[in-house]
Amino acid sequence: xxxxxxxxxxxxxxxxxxxxxxxxxxxxxxxxxxxxxxxxxxxxxxxxxxxxxxxxxxxxxxxxxxxxxxxxxxxxxxxxxxxxxxxxxxxxxxxxxxxxxxxxxxxxxxxxxxxxx
Numbered sequence: 001x002x003x004x005x006x007x008x009x010x011x012x013x014x015x016x017x018x019x020x021x022x023x024x025x026x027x028x029x030x031x032x033x034x035x036x037x038x039x040x041x042x043x044x045x046x047x048x049x050x051x052x053x054x055x056x057x058x059x060x061x062x063x064x065x066x067x068x069x070x071x072x073x074x075x076x077x078x079x080x081x082x083x084x085x086x087x088x089x090x091x092x093x094x095x096x097x098x099x100x101x102x103x104x105x106x107x108x109x110x111x112x113x114x115x116x117x
Contacts, residue, residue, distance in 0.1 A: 042109075044068075047086040050107040061113035065092060069106060075099035090114040 044051040051068055055061040069076070073096060080095040092108040 044106040047091060047107055050091060050109040052109045053112065055113045057116050058113055061110055065094060065108050069094065069096065079103060
């Protein structure tokens with residue numbers, strides 16, 4: 001279900017460094033491919049700057065969250081995933097632990113796919 005490197009072991013980017021943003025490729029039905037996560041310009045550091053995942057189902061949306069994390073961080077592990085509400089919108093808050101043992105919360109706006117199976 002999740003990318004093979006969802007613990008950050010296969011990526012070559014340094015911790016905290018953002019991947020270069022490009023427009024994603026879309027399938028004929030308009031769905032975004034697993035290799036090109038569509039996100040807003042948000043960096044995920046807060047509810048206000050949450051990463052917007054533009055998927056249509058929960059399976060694809062959650063997968064996209066893990067892909068986004070693996071593209072932006074290395075040497076990490078997922079510590080917790082929690083559901084929060086802010087401004088009447090649902091958010092996933094993913095807590096990761098980096099190689100130096102520090103923890104970081106990453107905010108994802110899941111309003112486009114939350115509750116869609």
